[in-house]
Amino acid sequence: xxxxxxxxxxxxxxxxxxxxxxxxxxxxxxxxxxxxxxxxxxxxxxxxxxxxxxxxxxxxxxxxxxxxxxxxxxxxxxxxxxxxxxxxxxxxxxxxxxxxxxxxxxxxxxxxxxxxxxxxxxxxxxxxxxxxxxxxxxxxxxxxxxxxxxxxxxxxxxxxxxxxxxxxxxxxxxxx
Numbered sequence: 001x002x003x004x005x006x007x008x009x010x011x012x013x014x015x016x017x018x019x020x021x022x023x024x025x026x027x028x029x030x031x032x033x034x035x036x037x038x039x040x041x042x043x044x045x046x047x048x049x050x051x052x053x054x055x056x057x058x059x060x061x062x063x064x065x066x067x068x069x070x071x072x073x074x075x076x077x078x079x080x081x082x083x084x085x086x087x088x089x090x091x092x093x094x095x096x097x098x099x100x101x102x103x104x105x106x107x108x109x110x111x112x113x114x115x116x117x118x119x120x121x122x123x124x125x126x127x128x129x130x131x132x133x134x135x136x137x138x139x140x141x142x143x144x145x146x147x148x149x150x151x152x153x154x155x156x157x158x159x160x161x162x163x164x165x166x167x168x169x170x171x172x173x174x175x176x
Contacts, residue, residue: 003033007047016047020054030055030062037082038073046081053085063089071102074109080120083113087126095133107134114148121157128160132167135174142174 006019023029033055036048056063063070070086077083087110095103110127113119119127128149135142149164149171156164 003036003048004044007036007044007051011043011047016050016054019051020058023051023055025059025062027062034066034069038069040076040078040082042079045077046079046085049082049085053088056089060092067093067098068102071098071106075105080123084120084122084126087113087123087130091126091129091133093133095130095137103134107131111148117152121159124152124160125163128163128167132170135171139174142171146171146175 001022003019006015009015019033023033030052033048033051037045037052039045052063067090070090074083074086077086090106095106098106107130110130113123114127114131128145131141131145135145146168149168153161153164
């Protein structure tokens with residue numbers, strides 16, 4: 001199958017699920033789809049990331065060999081949908097499994113995206129969650145995360161406020 005053509009055929013959950021079902025657990029096809037993300041091409045890359053996320057939801061272990069590649073790609077990602085799909089995946093990861101360099105890249109990107117008002121709510125929410133997950137390992141960063149969330153709270157979306165309130169409750173307990 002020509003995945004590029006199929007990705008362009010239709011932007012829908014139905015098409016995403018269809019492509020994901022074709023790939024299923026086939027590592028060669030999974031890699032082929034993953035490489036389409038790394039092209040950073042408009043439409044193709046973000047839709048391919050959606051397919052990868054869909055496969056990850058069913059087979060989480062499929063993503064394991066690509067975690068460092070995802071983190072290396074995040075600073076180069078051009079499109080918010082790429083960021084959203086990859087950050088969703090990373091928000092569920094045990095950060096202690098990452099080497100120090102990749103953890104540093106991930107946390108730096110998340111702080112950048114969380115603080116910058118141009119990024120969409122989903123990117124900010126997943127960034128916030130990843131940083132919170134890191135704060136559980138490195139509690140010294142809790143006051144910084146609290147300040148960032150509180151500074152944006154008033155002018156933020158309901159989704160940001162919802163996630164922010166939940167994390168602030170936990171963060172306040174950590175710093176008390």
